[in-house]
Amino acid sequence: MKTILAILSLTLFLTTALAQQKTPPAPGAARPLNLPKITEKKLANGLTVVLAPLPNIPKVSAILTFRSATTATDRKAHPGIAQIAASVANEGTDTRTSKQLKEELRSIGGTLSLGSDSDSTTMSASSLAEFSSKLFELMSDVAQHPSFPETEVKLAQENTIQGIRAGRADPGFLVNERFQKAVFGDHPYSFVVPDEKSISALTRGDLRAFVAKYYIPNASHLIVVGHIDVDKTFAEIEKAFGSWKSGTVPPDENPPVPKRDKRQIYFVNRPGSIQSAIYIGNVSIPRKDKDYFAIRTASTIYGGSFYSRLTRNIRESKGYTYSPFSSSNTLAKTGSFLAGAFVRNEVTGPTLLEIFYELDRMRVMPVTDEELNAAKEYSTGNFSVELASQFGLAGRINTVYTFDLDKSFINDFRPKIEALTAADIQKAAAKYFDTYRAAIVIVGDWEKVKDQVTPFGDVTIYDSEGNVVNKTASTD
Amino acid sequence: MRRIVATSIAVFMFMTAAFSGTYAKPLNIPVVYYKLPNGLKVVISEDHTAPVVTVGVYYNVGFRLEPKGRTGFAHLFEHMMFQGSANVKKFEHAKFVEANGGSLNGHTDFDYTNYYQTLPSNRVELGLWLEADRMRSLDISEENLKNQQAVVSEEVRVNVLNQPYQLFEWISLWENAFTNWNNAHNGYGELSEINAATIEDVRNFFKTYYAPNNAVLTIVGDVEAADVKKMVEKHFAAIPSQPMPQRADLTEPPQTKEKRVAQTDKLANLPALATGYHLPPQNSPDFPAMALLVQILQSGESSRWYQRLVKEKELTLDLSGGLNYFGNEFDYTGPMIMTTRMTYKPGHTADEILREIDAVIADVSSKGVTEKELADAKVQYRSNFYSQLESSMGKTHLLSALALFRDDPQQINSLLMPFENVTAAQVKAAAAKYLIATNRTVIDRVPEKKAADQKGESK
Numbered sequence: 001m002k003t004i005l006a007i008l009s010l011t012l013f014l015t016t017a018l019a020q021q022k023t024p025p026a027p028g029a030a031r032p033l034n035l036p037k038i039t040e041k042k043l044a045n046g047l048t049v050v051l052a053p054l055p056n057i058p059k060v061s062a063i064l065t066f067r068s069a070t071t072a073t074d075r076k077a078h079p080g081i082a083q084i085a086a087s088v089a090n091e092g093t094d095t096r097t098s099k100q101l102k103e104e105l106r107s108i109g110g111t112l113s114l115g116s117d118s119d120s121t122t123m124s125a126s127s128l129a130e131f132s133s134k135l136f137e138l139m140s141d142v143a144q145h146p147s148f149p150e151t152e153v154k155l156a157q158e159n160t161i162q163g164i165r166a167g168r169a170d171p172g173f174l175v176n177e178r179f180q181k182a183v184f185g186d187h188p189y190s191f192v193v194p195d196e197k198s199i200s201a202l203t204r205g206d207l208r209a210f211v212a213k214y215y216i217p218n219a220s221h222l223i224v225v226g227h228i229d230v231d232k233t234f235a236e237i238e239k240a241f242g243s244w245k246s247g248t249v250p251p252d253e254n255p256p257v258p259k260r261d262k263r264q265i266y267f268v269n270r271p272g273s274i275q276s277a278i279y280i281g282n283v284s285i286p287r288k289d290k291d292y293f294a295i296r297t298a299s300t301i302y303g304g305s306f307y308s309r310l311t312r313n314i315r316e317s318k319g320y321t322y323s324p325f326s327s328s329n330t331l332a333k334t335g336s337f338l339a340g341a342f343v344r345n346e347v348t349g350p351t352l353l354e355i356f357y358e359l360d361r362m363r364v365m366p367v368t369d370e371e372l373n374a375a376k377e378y379s380t381g382n383f384s385v386e387l388a389s390q391f392g393l394a395g396r397i398n399t400v401y402t403f404d405l406d407k408s409f410i411n412d413f414r415p416k417i418e419a420l421t422a423a424d425i426q427k428a429a430a431k432y433f434d435t436y437r438a439a440i441v442i443v444g445d446w447e448k449v450k451d452q453v454t455p456f457g458d459v460t461i462y463d464s465e466g467n468v469v470n471k472t473a474s475t476d
Numbered sequence: 477m478r479r480i481v482a483t484s485i486a487v488f489m490f491m492t493a494a495f496s497g498t499y500a501k502p503l504n505i506p507v508v509y510y511k512l513p514n515g516l517k518v519v520i521s522e523d524h525t526a527p528v529v530t531v532g533v534y535y536n537v538g539f540r541l542e543p544k545g546r547t548g549f550a551h552l553f554e555h556m557m558f559q560g561s562a563n564v565k566k567f568e569h570a571k572f573v574e575a576n577g578g579s580l581n582g583h584t585d586f587d588y589t590n591y592y593q594t595l596p597s598n599r600v601e602l603g604l605w606l607e608a609d610r611m612r613s614l615d616i617s618e619e620n621l622k623n624q625q626a627v628v629s630e631e632v633r634v635n636v637l638n639q640p641y642q643l644f645e646w647i648s649l650w651e652n653a654f655t656n657w658n659n660a661h662n663g664y665g666e667l668s669e670i671n672a673a674t675i676e677d678v679r680n681f682f683k684t685y686y687a688p689n690n691a692v693l694t695i696v697g698d699v700e701a702a703d704v705k706k707m708v709e710k711h712f713a714a715i716p717s718q719p720m721p722q723r724a725d726l727t728e729p730p731q732t733k734e735k736r737v738a739q740t741d742k743l744a745n746l747p748a749l750a751t752g753y754h755l756p757p758q759n760s761p762d763f764p765a766m767a768l769l770v771q772i773l774q775s776g777e778s779s780r781w782y783q784r785l786v787k788e789k790e791l792t793l794d795l796s797g798g799l800n801y802f803g804n805e806f807d808y809t810g811p812m813i814m815t816t817r818m819t820y821k822p823g824h825t826a827d828e829i830l831r832e833i834d835a836v837i838a839d840v841s842s843k844g845v846t847e848k849e850l851a852d853a854k855v856q857y858r859s860n861f862y863s864q865l866e867s868s869m870g871k872t873h874l875l876s877a878l879a880l881f882r883d884d885p886q887q888i889n890s891l892l893m894p895f896e897n898v899t900a901a902q903v904k905a906a907a908a909k910y911l912i913a914t915n916r917t918v919i920d921r922v923p924e925k926k927a928a929d930q931k932g933e934s935k
Contacts, residue, residue: 020562020608020609020612020711020714021605021710021711022563024572024602025601025602025605025707027576027596027598028598028599028600028601030527030596031596031598033526033527054525056525056866057862057863057866058862059859059863059866099783102777102778103778103852105776105778106776106853106855106856107848107851107855108855108859109856109858109860110859126859128855128858128859155787159786159793162793162819162821162822163819165745165746166745166746166793166819169743169745170639170640171639273638274638275630306574306579306580307570307571307574315627316566316567319622319623319624319625321630322628322630322634323631342633342634343630344629344630370575373575374571374575377575377576378574378577378578378579380577381576381577381578381595381596382577384577384596385579388525388867389866
């Protein structure tokens with residue numbers, strides 16, 4: 001009995017061992033990437049309209065970007081006004097209450113939301129394709145005639161204040177807020193959320209004036225992707241947005257970009273933390289900079305993909321963390337490069353050591369051909385996946401118009417990535433992975449981890465509200 | 477040049493045909509479905525929108541079936557699936573996929589665990605080879621287990637233990653709402669139990685559940701079904717099937733009285749409230765009406781609870797939740813609760829909020845919903861459904877769930893119909909039957925700091 005069983009299992013083993021191929025199968029012939037045809041048009045009021053048919057599902061997806069309504073806009077008089085305006089703009093118009101607006105959206109299978117960031121305010125909206133004209137009507141109403149009802153403004157002010165208080169318990173919120181402030185200093189890009197006093201001070205009149213002045217068609221673009229017919233859709237857009245009055249485009253501001261002169265630790269004390277949330281980085285480059293592709297690819301190799309150096313080191317080899325990462329965030333005026341990890345208290349110091357080691361390794365030695373080729377495939381392959389979804393494609397087109405990139409950006413992406421050499425990557429890393437002048441931001445329990453942190457530089461300690469509570473020098 | 481034009485016109489026509497009509501009608505998504513002799517279910521769906529493909533493997537085991545004393549084990553095991561197999565070294569799965577222009581991940585859920593990669597479509601065989609290699613010959617070592625126990629412990633710290641609220645609307649709510657251990661226990665896992673797992677546990681779990689006859693392999697994208705069939709045969713046919721163990725009994729005794737739980741939170745700054753109502757099973761005639769009722773009550777800013785609690789009464793900052801905490805109506809099999817989570821404003825109480833929640837329910841169960849409200853909810857439902865089908869991964873997910881739990885992925889084309897046929901009377905009846913206090917669990921979670929402050933003030 002025993003013998004038979006043994007023979008049986010041996011046979012099974014041989015069959016399976018023979019059947020399984022030892023090496024990865026070779027790729028087949030590449031299938032063609034048929035990018036949707038992108039059509040650009042302009043309305044008489046100056047609104048740029050970009051249309052791309054992508055009939056993968058019977059829906060339509062749209063992004064309307066107001067390029068003059070940024071978090072920097074009117075920041076001296078009304079800090080945070082762009083953010084509050086964006087959150088209340090879809091809570092009622094001259095002819096629709098908030099509730100009516102939301103119900104009309106539901107009736108077309110729609111969504112419509114606004115958000116503001118460093119370079120623009122964007123309205124993202126979608127609906128079933130059969131209701132596209134209604135969707136444009138609602139978008140246009142919110143863009144042109146938001147009424148900012150007194151009760152809605154008051155509610156948004158209160159909820160924003162409470163929401164920020166709730167956020168201050170979250171290490172992810174705190175580490176991002178302190179990082180933006182550390183890296184961008186006095187530059188408006190350091191803005192994350194307004195303080196409570198600024199929020200409370202805003203009036204309905206302020207918000208109406210802000211929108212009238214900055215939500216203007218001649219400083220905006222509308223991207224529409226989906227199950228559309230270009231001519232018919234353009235006619236619907238013209239009808240909905242044609243009456244939008246143009247305004248005066250405010251002059252472009254160019255406040256000086258900060259430059260860090262030394263390495264510094266910014267520690268947000270959160271007593272009771274069982275992990276240290278770590279962000280390390282520095283100012284980098286604006287989106288239009290020629291080094292965009294090099295720094296992006298350097299980040300992919302360093303910590304921007306799953307099989308990256310940082311993940312292999314502090315996750316797969318050392319088990320310090322779950323999800324280490326790096327990212328290159330390039331914006332209109334400047335940008336930042338950032339490496340991060342959330343690690344248990346006990347390995348805070350060793351993690352800093354490894355993050356810096358891997359950063360320096362990128363600066364000092366060229367990446368291997370294997371790593372470079374993998375990063376190129378990863379970037380170009382995932383770019384194709386992104387372009388196959390309505391909001392993915394709309395988002396890509398939106399960056400072209402927000403950052404004034406070459407119109408050929410989407411087609412140039414692959415050749416530009418493919419042209420990169422190991423020397424390009426090393427040069428970008430040497431310049432932008434600047435370990436000597438890095439900002440080190442940590443959210444954690446100071447008493448538990450201070451001895452691991454202080455060897456890395458001078459420390460300024462903050463509370464979760466952002467107040468400085470103490471400074472220490474590494475030489476103490 | 478001409479060839480390209482012809483291709484894109486064909487694609488356009490095909491897609492139009494797949495989703496035609498103003499009102500929901502059966503779709504026309506192509507589905508090839510069959511089983512290999514070893515029991516592996518295979519689903520292939522061609523989609524020529526873009527030159528990409530998703531290869532997904534769904535195993536019919538989630539955290540409900542993990543062993544007692546080993547909370548979090550199904551998820552820990554998911555991590556072990558990236559630690560190498562006979563021909564793929566530790567973590568090289570990620571290397572192969574990314575270096576070939578793809579992305580990958582895995583996810584552990586109540587009733588399934590999935591692994592997937594989206595790749596350029598000409599690399600489909602690579603995805604099949606990688607999945608076959610680990611299904612057949614997972615490499616399990618002590619060192620890798622230790623490493624992943626550390627990684628998963630950090631995952632639990634970052635997502636649960638070091639966070640305000642600690643995912644109480646999932647973990648605590650399930651622990652309290654359910655009585656059967658399989659349903660009730662913490663699926664993310666207690667750190668002590670995650671770290672107690674042994675190499676033998678890993679081997680047994682792999683042998684028991686990671687067999688071809690307990691899995692679905694789904695391929696969606698710009699491929700030819702006939703070619704893919706051959707590749708599937710080549711890589712998967714020789715993987716031996718395994719005897720399936722008796723499935724654990726997941727049945728849940730009916731709840732007869734409301735459960736109320738008070739908790740304090742060391743890290744949160746604001747109080748929060750979560751509710752969970754037991755749902756009828758998916759094959760119940762009440763289920764489609766219940767799904768639309770969930771939508772009417774709490775999906776989006778037009779929903780009744782959002783309007784009442786956030787806008788009219790200004791009691792809560794937010795309101796979120798749905799019919800299945802992680803997924804949708806189709807990707808689970810065991811008992812389920814509808815969950816709702818709200819952060820509420822200091823100075824208010826859980827009772828005030830529950831009063832409003834109940835008033836909205838009372839309104840629906842006595843007066844019902846309007847025809848217009850129901851019609852709009854159906855439009856929204858359809859719109860959300862289409863969005864799930866947009867990506868190759870979205871389709872892979874739905875097809876896999878339908879194959880895994882219903883043995884019928886073709887249902888993807890008629891899935892909307894039962895929801896489309898729901899009447900206002902059914903919605904009203906569902907509210908009266910299921911949204912009653914005795915069928916629910918409520919957790920009120922208050923900041924510890926605030927609880928202490930209030931004590932101080934009252935002195």
